[in-house]
Amino acid sequence: MSIWSYANPVKFLALSTKVQPFLWVAAAGCVIVGLIWGFFGTPDDFRQGSTVKIIYLHVPSALMAINAWFMMLITSLIWLIRRHHVSALAAKAAAPVGLVMTLIALVTGAIWGQPMWGTWWAWDPRLTSFLILFLFYLGYIALWEAIEDPDTAADLTSILCLVGSVFAVLSRYAVQFWNQGLHQGTSIPVATGERSVSDVFWYPLLTSMVGFGLLFLALVLYRTGTEIRLRRAQALRVRAGREL
Amino acid sequence: MIALLMRDLRLAFRAGGGFGLGLAFFLIVTTLVPFSVGPQPALLSTIAAGVLWLGALLACLLSLDRLLALDYEDGTLDLLLTAPLPLEAAVSVKALAHWITTGLPLVLAAPVLGVLLNLPGAGYGWLVISLAIGTPALSVIGTFGAALTVGIKRGGLLLSLLVLPLYVPTLIFGAEAARRGAAGLDPATPLLMLAGITLATIALMPFASAAVLRMGLR
Amino acid sequence: MTLKASNLTLARGGVPVLTGLSFVLEPRAALILRGPNGAGKTTLLRTIAGLQPAVEGEISGAADQIAYAGHADGLKAMLTVRENLMFWAQVFGRHDITPALDAYALHPLADRLAGTLSAGQKRRLGLSRLLVTGCPIWVLDEPTVSLDTDAVAMFAAAVRAHLAQGGSALMATHIDLGLEADVIDITPYRAMTTLRVGASDEAFL
Amino acid sequence: MPDLGKYAVEVLSAYAASLVLLAALVMLSLRRGRAARAALKEIEAKVKKDG
Numbered sequence: 001m002s003i004w005s006y007a008n009p010v011k012f013l014a015l016s017t018k019v020q021p022f023l024w025v026a027a028a029g030c031v032i033v034g035l036i037w038g039f040f041g042t043p044d045d046f047r048q049g050s051t052v053k054i055i056y057l058h059v060p061s062a063l064m065a066i067n068a069w070f071m072m073l074i075t076s077l078i079w080l081i082r083r084h085h086v087s088a089l090a091a092k093a094a095a096p097v098g099l100v101m102t103l104i105a106l107v108t109g110a111i112w113g114q115p116m117w118g119t120w121w122a123w124d125p126r127l128t129s130f131l132i133l134f135l136f137y138l139g140y141i142a143l144w145e146a147i148e149d150p151d152t153a154a155d156l157t158s159i160l161c162l163v164g165s166v167f168a169v170l171s172r173y174a175v176q177f178w179n180q181g182l183h184q185g186t187s188i189p190v191a192t193g194e195r196s197v198s199d200v201f202w203y204p205l206l207t208s209m210v211g212f213g214l215l216f217l218a219l220v221l222y223r224t225g226t227e228i229r230l231r232r233a234q235a236l237r238v239r240a241g242r243e244l
Numbered sequence: 245m246i247a248l249l250m251r252d253l254r255l256a257f258r259a260g261g262g263f264g265l266g267l268a269f270f271l272i273v274t275t276l277v278p279f280s281v282g283p284q285p286a287l288l289s290t291i292a293a294g295v296l297w298l299g300a301l302l303a304c305l306l307s308l309d310r311l312l313a314l315d316y317e318d319g320t321l322d323l324l325l326t327a328p329l330p331l332e333a334a335v336s337v338k339a340l341a342h343w344i345t346t347g348l349p350l351v352l353a354a355p356v357l358g359v360l361l362n363l364p365g366a367g368y369g370w371l372v373i374s375l376a377i378g379t380p381a382l383s384v385i386g387t388f389g390a391a392l393t394v395g396i397k398r399g400g401l402l403l404s405l406l407v408l409p410l411y412v413p414t415l416i417f418g419a420e421a422a423r424r425g426a427a428g429l430d431p432a433t434p435l436l437m438l439a440g441i442t443l444a445t446i447a448l449m450p451f452a453s454a455a456v457l458r459m460g461l462r
Numbered sequence: 463m464t465l466k467a468s469n470l471t472l473a474r475g476g477v478p479v480l481t482g483l484s485f486v487l488e489p490r491a492a493l494i495l496r497g498p499n500g501a502g503k504t505t506l507l508r509t510i511a512g513l514q515p516a517v518e519g520e521i522s523g524a525a526d527q528i529a530y531a532g533h534a535d536g537l538k539a540m541l542t543v544r545e546n547l548m549f550w551a552q553v554f555g556r557h558d559i560t561p562a563l564d565a566y567a568l569h570p571l572a573d574r575l576a577g578t579l580s581a582g583q584k585r586r587l588g589l590s591r592l593l594v595t596g597c598p599i600w601v602l603d604e605p606t607v608s609l610d611t612d613a614v615a616m617f618a619a620a621v622r623a624h625l626a627q628g629g630s631a632l633m634a635t636h637i638d639l640g641l642e643a644d645v646i647d648i649t650p651y652r653a654m655t656t657l658r659v660g661a662s663d664e665a666f667l
Numbered sequence: 668m669p670d671l672g673k674y675a676v677e678v679l680s681a682y683a684a685s686l687v688l689l690a691a692l693v694m695l696s697l698r699r700g701r702a703a704r705a706a707l708k709e710i711e712a713k714v715k716k717d718g
Contacts, residue, residue, distance in 0.1 A: 009666055039682070044672065049672050050672050050674045050675065050678050051678060053671075053682075054678060054681045057685045058681075061685065104685045104688050107684050107688070108681045111680055111681040114677060135408070138405060139402075139405045142402055142405055142406075143402065147396060149475060149476065152395075152462065156392055159392075159452055159455060159459075163388065163452050167410045167413065170441070171409075174416040175416065223699075227703075229703040229707045232666040232667070235667055236667070237710055238475070239714075247548075251541070251545075251549045255540055317534075318534055318537060319532060319535060322532055324536075325512070326513065326529075326530040327553045327595075328554060
């Protein structure tokens with residue numbers, strides 16, 4: 001059985017209904033454990049004091065903010081190439097989640113930046129990139145809302161997602177060129193495998209990141225189900241209307 | 245293709261065509277800046293290059309919602325789609341017409357408005373060059389935004405919301421080049437990046453715009 | 463050029479409206495579509511003109527042969543009649559607009575702005591556009607809307623001349639133009655709401 | 668409750684803001700989901716009755 005068989009809405013709904021309870025429990029468990037562990041169980045940083053506890057919200061949400069867009073890019077491509085409706089609806093479902101994740105990353109970043117850098121906001125490349133990402137999410141969601149025909153909306157938002165991705169990367173480099181920035185380097189460099197975060201902070205952070213990831217997954221599955229039901233209701237309504 | 249270009253230009257210059265509106269908007273924005281930040285010459289001269297770039301960008305944005313919407317309403321787009329002209333070429337030509345009627349006048353007017361904002365003497369040349377290189381990208385990207393929103397009623401605001409984030413790289417490199425020029429620094433790097441963006445968007449965006457138009461008009 | 467459509471299924475807004483429709487349009491022939499409102503005439507004509515894809519079935523002989531005239535005429539109010547026509551002629555790679563002006567008695571109006579014309583005059587201008595395209599197959603959606611008796615006669619004469627030159631015409635109209643035309647009633651081809659194949663919402667039913 | 672030192676306000680407000688945002692997202696998703704289920708049930712029942 002190929003993975004594409006889950007592109008069928010009915011099959012997708014059946015599967016997602018089955019896994020969702022586990023996902024929700026696991027997501028809630030990881031988020032709660034990660035945050036409580038981080039909040040109560042870790043020492044203060046010798047330079048940053050207790051503000052380091054914000055990392056358990058800031059890093060996971062920032063990670064998911066980018067991953068959500070990345071997921072939308074992939075599902076948009078799948079829609080454009082293979083025309084699977086579930087894929088397009090998953091992209092639609094993920095956008096608000098990504099938007100909120102971006103917002104959390106921005107808010108926690110600002111609250112963290114205030115005591116550390118002495119300012120709520122700095123036009124630092126990372127902060128600025130996230131602000132731009134936020135705008136992209138807004139535009140993407142607004143375009144979905146504005147187009148009546150669902151397939152046309154899926155087509156146009158997919159292309160916007162594609163073009164937007166290119167421009168988002170371009171903006172990232174432009175912003176870096178424009179201002180070198182205050183923000184510390186990446187916390188989890190994938191390539192080198194070396195962490196700039198010590199173990200005491202790392203394990204609760206990892207738990208929290210897994211939790212945010214699972215939460216994202218659970219939310220997207222749930223919201224995709226919602227979109228599928230709305231689409232089905234609309235399809236039935238159109239046809240019922242034409243009988244008369 | 246030339247026929248389409250000539251028609252768009254002629255329409256823009258006829259009464260009600262909207263030519264000059266962008267220019268007037270640019271003038272007003274520039275005039276309002278000193279009212280909002282204060283008249284100190286030193287302050288104005290540091291922000292002049294950036295303000296002029298931003299003003300030009302907003303003026304460009306202003307006329308985008310007429311770019312394809314008018315042709316959509318009177319059926320011209322449907323007829324163009326059935327004509328032997330490739331749609332990619334048609335949207336490129338429309339972007340070019342937009343640039344000639346909106347971007348080019350802004351480029352030419354910018355130095356005059358620079359005087360109002362105390363732009364340093366070294367900055368005039370670089371401002372004009374950076375605008376001349378950058379504004380075509382604004383027109384081409386704007387055409388994509390216009391194509392996305394063509395069938396949408398009251399799509400003007402949405403158009404701005406979609407297009408402005410896409411304008412970020414162009415604005416950063418363009419304004420950076422103009423600012424460096426005004427400060428007497430070497431603007432070569434941002435100018436080359438700007439040129440790269442412009443060339444890439446001119447080469448690639450028409451395909452996206454045409455694809456989006458075909459999907460939207462179906 | 464023979465236009466062939468075989469076994470077409472067409473959708474409007476993702477829902478099939480017509481199915482199993484086939485026809486052949488030979489040169490020198492005209493084909494008139496009949497059917498009540500909402501039967502899918504406009505959808506069919508737009509599909510033939512290439513503005514939307516058919517859900518199923520094949521259309522051959524249409525590529526770059528078609529001059530389409532829909533509900534909107536694609537006229538610019540701020541251009542004169544002559545400029546409007548000249549533009550469309552150039553888009554189709556031609557330059558001579560005199561025959562078009564002749565056929566619809568537009569010479570006296572040639573230098574008026576299209577925006578100042580009456581609805582019927584605009585429609586005449588829109589129809590004269592077909593003559594400057596030089597395309598052999600005309601696809602017309604309700605061409606006689608807002609035309610008076612004289613103008614309908616001009617239109618019928620233009621179609622007749624077009625057919626005599628080897629062209630063909632496919633149109634949706636309720637008016638009898640006095641043409642030697644086949645009539646095809648599309649009502650029987652109406653898609654049942656139970657038809658799912660190819661509908662864009664098929665997966666959701 | 669750990670001693671948050673002089674940054675207590677910052678840390679707590681960051682947690683509060685994030686949790687509120689997440690809760691709002693989950694609530695809105697659930698509400699929309701329930702509305703969709705109800706709408707679908709209604710139209711399905713109607714279609715079944717008619718056809």
